[in-house]
Amino acid sequence: MTWKITNQSLDNHQLLVDESLFSLANGYLGVRGNFEEGYSDKMASIRGAYINAFHDETEITYGEKLHAFPETQQKILNIIDSQTVLLYLDGERFSLFSGEILSYERNLHMDKGYGERIIHWKSPNGKEVVLHFRRLVSFVTKELFAIDLEVKPVTPVEKIEIVSIVEGDVSNFVDKSDPRVASDHAKRLFVSEVYEHEHYHILKATTYSSKFDVACVTTTNVDQNYSYKSTVKKTSTEEVYEVSGDSSFRFTKLNIYTDTMRHGDNVVEQGIKIHKEIKKETFEDLLKKQENYLTDYWKKADIVIDGDNKIQQGIRFNLFHLLQAAGKDEFSNIPAKGLSGEGYEGHYFWDTEIYMNPVFLMTNPELARSLLLYRYSILDYARQRAKEMGHAKGALFPWRTISGTECSAFFPAGTAQYHISADIAYGFIQYYLVTGDGEFLKQYMAEVLFETARLWIEVGHMYQGEFRIDNVTGPDEYTCIVNNNYYTNAMAKHNLLWAEKAYHILKETDPVRLTELTESIHLTAEEVRQWKVAGMAMYLPFDQELRINAQDDSFLRKARWDFEKSDEGKGALLVRYHPLTLYRYQVCKQADTVLAHFLLEGEEDLETIRRSYDYYEEITTHDSSLSYCIFSIMASKLGYSEKAYQYFIETARLDLDNTHSNTKDGLHMANMGGTWLAIVFGFAGLRIAEEGITLRPSLPKQWRSLQFSLSYRGRLVRVQLEKDQVTYSLTEGDILSITHCGEKQELHPNQDLVIPN
Amino acid sequence: MTWKITNQSLDNHQLLVDESLFSLANGYLGVRGNFEEGYSDKMASIRGAYINAFHDETEITYGEKLHAFPETQQKILNIIDSQTVLLYLDGERFSLFSGEILSYERNLHMDKGYGERIIHWKSPNGKEVVLHFRRLVSFVTKELFAIDLEVKPVTPVEKIEIVSIVEGDVSNFVDKSDPRVASDHAKRLFVSEVYEHEHYHILKATTYSSKFDVACVTTTNVDQNYSYKSTVKKTSTEEVYEVSGDSSFRFTKLNIYTDTMRHGDNVVEQGIKIHKEIKKETFEDLLKKQENYLTDYWKKADIVIDGDNKIQQGIRFNLFHLLQAAGKDEFSNIPAKGLSGEGYEGHYFWDTEIYMNPVFLMTNPELARSLLLYRYSILDYARQRAKEMGHAKGALFPWRTISGTECSAFFPAGTAQYHISADIAYGFIQYYLVTGDGEFLKQYMAEVLFETARLWIEVGHMYQGEFRIDNVTGPDEYTCIVNNNYYTNAMAKHNLLWAEKAYHILKETDPVRLTELTESIHLTAEEVRQWKVAGMAMYLPFDQELRINAQDDSFLRKARWDFEKSDEGKGALLVRYHPLTLYRYQVCKQADTVLAHFLLEGEEDLETIRRSYDYYEEITTHDSSLSYCIFSIMASKLGYSEKAYQYFIETARLDLDNTHSNTKDGLHMANMGGTWLAIVFGFAGLRIAEEGITLRPSLPKQWRSLQFSLSYRGRLVRVQLEKDQVTYSLTEGDILSITHCGEKQELHPNQDLVIPN
Known part of the structure; x- marks a missing residue:
């Protein structure tokens, strides 16, 4: 069961959740796990494709x-919407909410990359049929969403009708009461063309304002004799197959989605072209290719846990959805909810660099690179935004965006999170450290680091020998617009010092490129010197009495939140209290200083990190799904094994168990990345440094063993933790030095290194 | 000329400004100074009545x-809109933008309370006429807006037509680019009834959402033979008088405006009733009554300056408009722009208590009382708002409102300005100090003070023996959401200690009322004790190095704004920089700490106040019109006479000279109050304390003399400053002790006290 998600629920509340859980996507196209035939009337559904x-x-x-x-x-x-397939048995419409369900099973196959429903249904008039729905969103042909339905009559049925619909009159979901969901602009797409051409059913729709086109070109087929009728309506196409109920048959529906950004102006023609390319492939062929793709993914990304099947399932679920969510071209990144729902409106946040990209970086570096190149592609927007904000120079990346401009409408918890620029710089640096890719540094990373470093010089200032950054918001959105947020300052310091370092690397390795770059962005040597000075002088708040890092200048002087009083209510504090009231207290939505201690552990000694952890843990609500994993990682570091495990559990099945109660709006992608981080950076203690990678593994006592792989500088390293030993296997690449629990070790090809605990 | 405002401009830009400058109002009804006949096509106008x-x-x-x-x-x-009166000379329509203007004069008579235009006009066909428009908004019959037009043909004219229109199809002004003006909701009123009844022309309009009615019942008259036609249209009524051009005649139009709040459901009937009450009065009678009302006002409120006519005119202009703006019933207060325009959407702010009510308090205490009772009337809303914000008890007054609920849509510079609750408490305390009105304390003030004091206990907290207030915004909106804003903390301290004091006064003077009150609001003695403890322990930021009061905990550690760089642009910083960027610097929109030093000068020694003034002056942009007057007052206190005068000059004619470039949106009422404050609290050094009033007069060297009156505890005191002496005259009431330059003095009826300088 650890390779599939199974479910029989027909409860509306759970069905909404399942629409996200069973969603299928490939980073380009996503389809929610709706039922082809729909629910019964009046049941809520967020039927969607993106x-x-x-x-x-x-x-x-x-x-x-x-x-x-x-x-x-x-x-x-x-x-x-191309999901709709209706079925009539002698005129009786199939629905899981009428008649009798003799058996029902729904599966998401994470090893093979498809979803299915197997249903033995008895109609109100007593006719029985076994239906087998399968669907996939192809990783190989990214435009393809395919549905296959096998119909097996069990009792005599005279006539079976299949009605296949493609509908262009669709809207987005809105909810005025939840700030995490859109509150307006439900309808922004109109059908601009609908017609039949040869055997293609074609719908083209255009956005209201940006005038982007999307086309869905659909073909259907039934592998039996049938009579057929098709109708082109105002905003939809409908095909009706009438088949004899004598024997089993299969219905297949192939939908090719193309858009202006990727396919240019002729989206319909391009869609037809793609159809032609795959026309010889059966659904089984498509499934096979999908499985091959996933086999390759899992080879590098899988984590194997011996000792807890539910957790094992949860981790695979998270890694599967991460792959589904990640944009794989220069136009896209990873939306906060992937392509599984509409929460956060498809925007990209810092989640990518801090929570998700590390997973790809250590398993599929090419994917990590692609995600970073998206950031590079919006660098001009970031420069423009810095100017709008009143800065003379530098790049301020948008807190949330799709195409590169700032989309945050509430600046205290949006634009004020200047740390995103340092987070993105951090992502570039991590990529460089893991891959050692000098070309990448020259072509992309140096420029991003230079422009973000410039931003910090603009934003901060020297005061009594220290470099201070006022009026920004750190990751913890329960305290906004503060001075010297520890996280921000530490990340800015890292950004500044690495910018200076990158400058000198470039100077040594490619002075021509350096000259070209400095000229194009008018960079002076004096600026580079300033980066070093500011970075070295960066003020990092430290409370002498508590001997911890203060979240910001004033945080520790505030009143502590009264949890007893506030817990009377329910749900995240942000939906129960005005932000100003939250700002007034020592209460954290998520890891902030603790996160800085993870990302930049060299800044503080272990005991400061420990005291800080102990302090912030008590006042953190984890109302953000980005919190548990960081607390788990740092608990691992500090030897709080039981805590590390408990926090980890919260991340592993957050969506599967809908613990945040909003999985219906989409999956919590960053948390999914966090699960992997909690295992690899947490339990296995991986750290990435200039000197190489280090591990400090510690197997949770609840497990018998843990196995995962790491991609690092062209190698693939398999790591296996057991109760009494750790085994390193270099499965690809040349000899590699790593540090294990503080000691240098050499890994050799095809030669396991076994280290007893 | 000091009693009138005169103008001949026909420039569109200035005409928009003049619409505000020449507006007429009485605190209930306001009409902008539009031309009856309109401008020429395509010229902008904000034609309005409110x-x-x-x-x-x-x-x-x-x-x-x-x-x-x-x-x-x-x-x-x-x-x-009842302003429209069109005139046709043998078919040629009168306009100041066609034909020839042989002479033109426009006046606002501030001593008599009316506006006029006297025009000698030659039509394109050469027909000449002298027109004399007069208009008033009555202080005696508050519903009345009257227009009188005298027409004198100069050359032969055969036929003169007067077209009088009342139009209900009106909209509000919107400007998306200016945060000080509404950006949406232009049309919120629809005509619900329009008809003629007897000689009344009746229009009733209803608001979209709140369903309030407003009626305008109009009668017109011509004092010559005429032929007459009237038409009722869909949203307007039109009357046409045709008069022979043989001789002069007068046209009069009386418009009675009634509304649901003041006149109940039968707004039309009430309008007709009021018409009947005044039907015997000629326009001259109305003018006479208006003049009587104003004579009485000026007797108490006038300030006479010998030595500068422009300033003299400016002060009278300001005092005239203050009277026009002040709501005189329990439903209303003073909108930020009075009734002269739509800026700030008719909302009431702290401006009333801190800038405007002191003028009335010292000249017309009954008006001051009425304004405070409006605040009392919204106390329940303030209690409700405190609960919404997460406070268990207390009252949080709205930052901006009309009917009592919070209307601020940007909380960092809105709701976060918690100081408004202390400002309102301050207003109640000032009223009590000036009038000694024990009944007022019992009925209203005690409850307001108790509930606002409770708020501070909710918001603040004890930390290391000090009472601190985190995450609020002080008056200076260029630094929002700060900890321990000096102004807020000092005002909260005053609020807390006075609440405790009021409790004990009530205990002594009316224990029955105290019991009734404490029971009704569930107040405990322990809470009262807490007020004293918190008040006494209130933390007031003080910088040991600079030896000044810090605007807030972190203000003095921020970078100083680079004025040279930013002055390249033009206009207030708030329309040129993102708020976050402004927050990051030491730069003030307006007096903040300096204002606290004015309102609560006992908190600090003179040298701290001086150093603070010197410091903040350098970094204050005065982008708020509430700033100059405070700097003028404090410059007076500190003996910076020339500065005091220069700042004062900026206030005196701010609107007359449109120095803030937005007078078109309405007059800056708080600044107008500030002019008076700068003279009486500034030059004359008035202070109000429990022990009585003190003065420390210092005549600006630019003037020969300055004279004003003060109402205090039933007395009217005239004060005359001359170069070599000060004269106090007790013109009403019993013997009074005052303090003059630190020395006690007794004033006796009808006996001037002359004190040489």
Whole structure:
């Protein structure tokens, strides 16, 4: 069961959750796990399909708009719905909410990359049929969403009708009461073309404002004799197959989705072209290719746990959805909810660099590179945004965006999170450390580091010999607009010093490129000197009495939140208290200083890190799904094994068990990345440094063994933790030095290194 | 000329400004100074009439809405337009933008309370006429807006037509680019009835959401033979008088405006009733009554300056408009722009208590009382708002409102300005100190002080023996959401200690009332003790090095704003920089700590106040019109006479000279109050204390003399400053002790006290 997710629920509340859990995607196209035939009337559903980065621009309305507030934002759009397949048995419409279900099983196959439902249904009039729905969103042909339905009559049925619909009149989901979901602009896409051409059913839709096109070109087939009728309606196409109920048959529906960004202006023609390319492939062929792709992924990414099947299942679920969510071209990144729902409107946040990209970096570095190149592609927007904010130089990356402009409509917990620029710089540096890719440094990383370093010089200032950064917001959104947020300052320091370092690396390795770059961005040597000075002089708040790092200058002087009083209510504090009231207290939504201690552990001694952890743990609500994994990692580091495990458990099945109660809006992708981090950076103690990688493994006592792989500088290293020993196997690449529990070790090809505990 | 404002401009830009400058109002009804006949086509105009507090509820849209953000706000509405009077000379339409103007004069008579235009006009066909428009908004019959037009043909004219229109199809002004002006909801009033009844022309309009009615009942008259036609249209009424051009004649138009709040459901009937009450009065009678009212006002409020006519005119202009702006019933207060324009949407702010009410308190205490009772009337809303914000007890007054609920859509510079609750408490205390009105304390003030004191206990907390208030915004909106804003903490201290004092006064003077009150609001003696403890322990930031009061905990550690760099642009920083960027610097929009030093000068020694003034002066932009007057007052106190005068000059004619470039949106009422404060609290050094009033006069060297009056505890005291002496005259009331330059003096009726300098 650890390779599949299984479920028989027909409860509406759970079905909404399942729409996210059973969603299928490939980083380009995503389809929620809706039922082909729908639910019964009046049941809620967020029926959706999305293309990563396919969006419309919408106006942001403010009660009071101040200078440089973003005027528009982007919104991922629910696109043409090709999921619908209806079935009639002698005129009786199939539904799981009528008749009798003799057996029902729903599976998500994570090893093979498809979803299925196997249903033995008895109609109200007593006719029985076994249905086998399978669907996939192809990793090989990214435009393809395929449905296959096998129909096996069990009792005599005279006539079976299959009605296949493609509907263009779709809307986005809105909820005015939840700030994490869109509150407006439900309808931003209109059907611009609908017609039949040869055997293709074609729908084209266009966004209201940005005028992007999306096309869905559909073919269907039945492998039996049938009579057939098709109708082109105003916003949809409908095909009806009438088949004899004598024997089993299969219905297949192939939908090719193309968009302007990736396919240019002729989206329909391109869709037809792709259809032609795959026309010889059966559904089984498609499945096979999908499985091959996933086999390759799992070879590098899988984590094997012996001792807890539920956790094993949870981890595979998270890694499967991470792969599904990650944009694999220059136009896209990883939306906060992947392509599984509409929460956060398809926007990309710091989640990518801090929570998700490390997974790819250590398992599929090419994917990590692609995600970073997306950031490089929006560097000009970031430069422009810095100017809008009043800075003379530098790049300020948007807190949330699709196409590169700032989409945050609430700056205290949006634009004020300047740390995102340092987070992105951190992501580039990590990539460089893991791959050692000098070309990457020259072509992309140096420029990103230079421009972000410039930002910190603009934002901060020297005061009594220290470099201070005022009025920003750290990761913890329960305390906004503060001075000298520890996380921000530490990350900015890292950014500044690495920018200076990158400058000198470039100077040594490619002075021509350096000259070209410095000229193009008008960079002076004096600026580079300033980076070093500012970085070295960076002020990192430390409380002499508590001997911990203060989250910011004033945090520790505030009143502590009264948890007893507030726990009377339910749910995250942010939906129960005005932000100003939260800001007034020592209460954290998520790891902030503790996160800095993970990302930059060299900044503080272990006991400071420990005291800080102990202190912040008591006042952290984990109302953000980005919190548990960091606490788990740091608990591992500090030897708090039981805590590490407990926090880890919270991450491993957060969506599967819907512990945050909003999985219906999409999966918590960053948390999914966090699960992997908690294992590899937490239990296995991986750290990445200039000198190489180090591990300090510690197997949770609940498990018999843990096995995972690491990609590092062209090698693939398999690591196996057992109760009494750790085994390192170099399965690809040349000899490699690593540090294990503080000691240098050499790994040799095809030669296991076994180290007893 | 010091009693009138005169102008001949026909420049569109200045005409927009003049619409505000020449506006007429009485605190209930306001009419902008538009031309009866309009401008020429394509010229911009904000044609408007308003009833104080007559508003609609509108939804606030947020890009991202968090908990307890206000969902609706109120918006004062432009109401039925009764200004229009058109004139045709043998078919040629009169306009100041056609034909030839042989002479033109426009006056606002501040001593008599009316506006006029006297025009000698030659039509394109060469027909000449002298027109004399007069208009008033009556202080005696508050519903009345009257227009009188005298027409004198100069050359032969055969036929003169007067077309009088009342139009209900009106909208509000919107400007998306200026946060100080509404950006949406232009149309919120629809015509619900329009008809003729007897000789009344009746228009009733209803608000979209709140369903308030406003009626305008109009009668017109011509004092010559005429033929007459009237038409009732869909949203307007039109009357046409045709008069022979043989001789002069007069046209009079009386418009009575009634509304649901003041006149109940039968607004039309009430309007007709009021018409009947005044039907015997000629326009001259109305003018006479208006003049009588103003004579009485000026007797108490006038300030006479010998030595500068422009300033003299400016002060009278300001005092005239203050009277026009002040709501005189329990439903209304003083909108930030009075009734002269739509800026800030007719909302009431702290401006009333801190800048405007002191003028009335010292000249017309009954008016001051009425303004405070409005605050008392919204106390329940303030209690409710405190709960919404997460406070268990207390009252949080709205930062901006009409009917009592919070209308601020940007909390960092809105709701976060908790100081407004202390400001209102301060207003109540000042009223009590000036009037000694024990009944007022019992009935209103004690409850307001108790509930606001409770708020501070909720918001602040003890830390290392000091009472601290985190995450609020002080008056200076260029630094929002700070800890221990000096102004807020000092005002909260005053609020807390006075609440405790009021409790004991009530205990002594009326224990029955105290019991009734404490029971009704569930107040415990322990809470009262807490007020004293918190007040005494209040932390007031002081920088040991600079030896000044820090604006807040972190202000003095921030970078100083680079004025040279930013001055390249133009206009207030708030329309050129993102708020976050401004927050990051030592730069002030307006007096903050300096204002606290004015209101609560006993908190610090003179040299701390001086050093603070010197420090903050250098970094204050005065982008708020509430700033100059405070700097003038404090410059006076500190003996910076020339500065005091220069700052004062900026206040005296701010609107007359449109120095803030937005007078078109309405007059800066708080600044107008500030002019008076700068003279009486500044030059004359008035202070109000429990022990009585003190003065420390210092005549600006630019003037020969300065004279003003003070109402204090039933007395009227005239004060005359001359170069070599000060004269106090007790013109009303019994013997009074005052303090002059630190020495006790007794004033006796009808006996001037002359003190040489």
